[in-house]
Amino acid sequence: MAKSLPLVVRNHLTALRILIVLTLVTGALYPLAVTGVAQGAFPYQADGSRITRHGTVMGSTLLGQNFALPGERPGGSGRAPRPDPAWFQPRPSAGGYDPLASGASNLGPNNPVLVRTVEARRAAVARFDGVAPGDVPADAVTASGSGLDPHISAAYAYEQVNRVARARGLRPATVHALVTAHVQDRVLGFLGERRVNVVQLNAALAGRG
Amino acid sequence: MGGTLAGWLQVLALVAALALTYRPLGDAIAHVLTAPRHLRAERLVYRLAGVDGNADQRWSAYLRGVLAFSAVSVLFLYGFLRLQSHLPLSLGRPPMPADQSFNTAASFVTNTNWQSYSGESALGHLVQMAGLAVQNFVSAAVGIAVVAALIRGFTRTETDRVGNFWVDLTRIVLRVLLPLAFVFAIVLVAGGVIQNFHGVESIPTIAGEHQSVVGGPVASQEVIKELGTNGGGFYNANSSHPFENPNAFTNWLEIYLLLAIAFALPRTFGRMAGDHRQGYAIVAVMALIWAASVAVVTVNELHGVSSRAGHAAGGMAEGKEQRFGVWASALFAAATTLTSTGATDSAHDSYSPFGGGMTILNMMLGEIAPGGTGSGLYGMLVLAVVAVFVAGLMVGRTPEYLGKKLRGREMKFASLYILATPAVVLIGAGLAMARPGERAGMLNPGPHGFSEVLYAFTSAGNNNGSAFAGLSVDTAWYNTVLALVMLFGRFLPMVFVLALAGSLAGQAPVPVTAGTLPTHRPQFVGLLTAVVLIVVGLTYFPALSLGPLAEGLQ
Incomplete structure (x- = not known):
């Protein structure tokens, strides 16, 4: 130089x-x-753990999806989409399960807005699934960190069995067995939490017609 | 298996993994920093860069290298972000605005990875992998290089030379970070992290809607983001995003990676100082503070202490992923704020007052338990200097550490180091709180809103990069001021550390006598822990009492 x-x-x-x-x-x-x-x-894995049905990609097992009533989807109306009783419902999402808007609500632990939102969700989920409000688990009334959480707790999945069975004209025992087959234990038995992948569960449900 | 047992096993497995790699990794890094021979690849780099690999630098020349490399890096990254729309793989994304580009460039060069942008909607693949991820490698290497110079200050005698910055930088990247990153990137992909060059694709969903999914070279960036304690997510949701962190195994591995180098560096220090017991004493202090912090965050999140929303929901699940749960989320949160990582697998803003408050305190302690790659150890060694000095005052002797006298000159540099970061953090937070427009950026009401601002400046000043993300920080003021806080918070301490290194290297060694304070015994571990908590922790007590303490005690 x-x-x-x-x-x-x-x-x-x-x-x-x-x-x-x-x-x-x-x-x-x-x-x-x-x-x-x-x-x-x-x-x-490198391509994103995609689900395919009849040769068509139907999303990723890693990314949660909306299971809302047709014509009730986000965009336009401004109000929250109404859940479709025929599908297992995922957790609330701060970004409406849009992978281009991942993120959390960031509401503080004592924010009155969050307290009211949680209480409203609890009442709505209890009514929708026909259970006592006190039985609704925490993951059903809280938004995840990513806004794309594909999982719910086993408790929340079992809570939805009767409603899904009724909406689809299936026997509750059949749907119950399907949930049981989709309950995943902790990784290696001790890492993380037990959970049910809603995307995979609903894909299996769709496969039954 | 019960949740409590599983949670404990998760923590213990992590501790075991870190203990197992302490010696081999620490020894390997020491070898890289001291080996006389250059690899052929390294000689090629020196030739291309016009560097004399055998030259030894004074502390001032070493510092000029650090500053020149960082200044060039900021300009290079700024230009990259401003011009991304003209480059390949941009996914049609527009240039990043000027203030945000400055913020992002400063953020990644300072190992902070504060993000006022959202990765999936603002950036193309090229700028992520050849701009941001490159800084993830080199900024981590700069941190290790600076601590290498400080260790040489202790171990060398009567010289004004502390090593060669260009050699340290090149060797750490090529021999330490690159091989580890490559291996663990493949492990992450096997675990489900994506690695592709897909653009935005509209994919039909099971219920008949469409979902716009964007891919990218995520695993190669994710691994160095943790390993180099950087923390900048490919996606906005960072490590809570399922493409970055698909399951509890990748989550555990990411926690391990972000701790591995920083926890192994005390071994490097012990080896280079010729006394492994010195390394064990330092790592013991780091481990004590780490364990206490993990316990505080975990207990507060498990029980939802002082959280009305947590009680309404029946658990602290807001902002946390079902696949991780409370234990793994709290473990990640403590680890990421005790290092300079700042990656998050859950939303800290929604943590309980004391759980979230602990993450702020973790950063305030200066990120020394174990801290960022390199920066954690030099921070801890400066505090060790202060601890030895305090002990010396008590018995009225000139204090010595590792055979070097701590005179007025050394103590001035150590004191300036201790003062620099709190000054930029508290002045910055004070300025923001004095301005109505900046206060309006808070998402949450009451003391929690102040905590958001305090968190932002603590995170920037300590080069962490995580956030109470409710605060709206993509404004010209926040982008500019936080960028300056990051730059001062990174480079002022480095100036004092390198000056200290030069001052120590020039001394002749003092023999150990009966009056010398042993710095490898439990007594010193206790003394150093107390100095960390009192000297650094108390500095921030008034600020903490206005935010998380006020909220938690309401």
Whole structure:
């Protein structure tokens, strides 16, 4: 490098050159190599764990979806969509299960708006599922961190069995068995929580017609 | 298995994993920082960059390297963000506005990863992987480089040289971060994290609607985001997003990754200082504070202490993912704020007053338990210097640490280090609270609204990057002021650390005598813990009492 340049300029030129080299290594070669191995060895996961039905992609097992009544979907009307009784319902979402708007409500633990919202949800879910308000579990009345949580607790899934069975003309025992088959234990028995994947459960329900 | 047993096992498995890698990882990093031979790849980098790999720098030259590299990085990233619409893989996204680009560039270069933008709607794939993720590597390496210089200050004698910044930077990226990132990126993909170049796709849902899904090279960025204690999410929801963190295994692994290097660095310190017991004493202090903090957050979230919304819901589930639950979320929250990571797998804003308050205190302690990659250890070593000095005052002796005298000059640098971050945090938060427009950015009423502002400036000043995300921070004022807080919060302390390193390196060693305070015994562990809590914790007590304490005691 030209020694005639002032030290401070030479120093910054060195910095720029090393940044460019490291950008090529960590910003291009590395992610491309990871992508190559990932797509080669784990294509299903790398592409987002997609659900397919009759050859059509129907979303991802990782991302929650809306199961609202037709014509009641977000956008336009401004009010919250009404849940479809024929589907298992996911948790409330701060972003309406839009993957381009992930995030939480960020309402504080003593925010009166959150307290009222939780109480209103509890009453609505109890009425919808025909259970006592005190029996509605916490995950049914709270929004998740991502707004895309595909899971609910086993308790909330079982709570919805009778309502779904009635709406579909199925025997409650059949739907109950379907839920039981979808209850996932903690990972390795001790990591995280027990849960039911609503997207997979409803996909199985749809498969039954 | 019951929830409590499972929760405990989750924590114990993490502690076991960290204990198992303490020695091999710490020794490996020490080897990288001290090996005389350069790898062929490294020599190629030096040649391309015009660096003399065998030169040894004074502390001032080392500092000029750090500052020049960071200044160039800010400009490079700023330009990248402003020009993204003209570059490939932009997904048609417009340029980021000027104030937000400055904020984002400062944020990623300072290892903060504060995000006033939403990843899935604001950025294309190229700027994420070749702009932001690159800074995730190099800003972490800069932190480790600076602590390497400080350790050399302790271990070298009668020299004015503390190492070569360009060599340290290159070696840490190529030999430490890159191999670990590659291996664990593949593990994350196997666990379900995505890695592709899909754009926005409209996909039919089971109920017959459509959902717009955006893919991306997520795993390669996710892994270094944790490993380098960066924390900037590919998506707005960060590690609560199922594409970044699909299940409780990836969640546990991400917590491990964000702690692994910072908890192993005391071993590096012990090895380079020629006395492993010094490393064990430092890691013991880190582990004590870490365990206490995890306990406070977990207990408060399990019981929903002082949370009316939690009682109404029957559990602290607001802002938490069902697949993680309270235990794994609280563990993540404590770990991410005790390091400089700031990734989140749940919404801290909705945590109980004392649980959320603990995450603020974690950052206020200076992120030293175990702290950011490198920054955690140099923060802890400065506090160790203060602890030794305090002990010296008690018995009326000139204090010594690792055979170096702590004279007025060293104590000035240590004191300035301790004062710098609280000054920028509290001045920034005070300014915001004095301005009606900035106060209006609060989402929540009452003391919790103040906590949102306090959290923002604490997070920026300590280079954490997590948020009580209800606060609306995408304004010209917040973007600009928080960017300045991040820059001062990162580089002022580094100036004092490197000056301290230079001052220590120039000394002749003092022999250990009967009057020397042993710094490897439980007594010193207790003393250092007390100094951390009193010197740093008390600085913020008035601010904390206006926010989380007021809310929790109402």
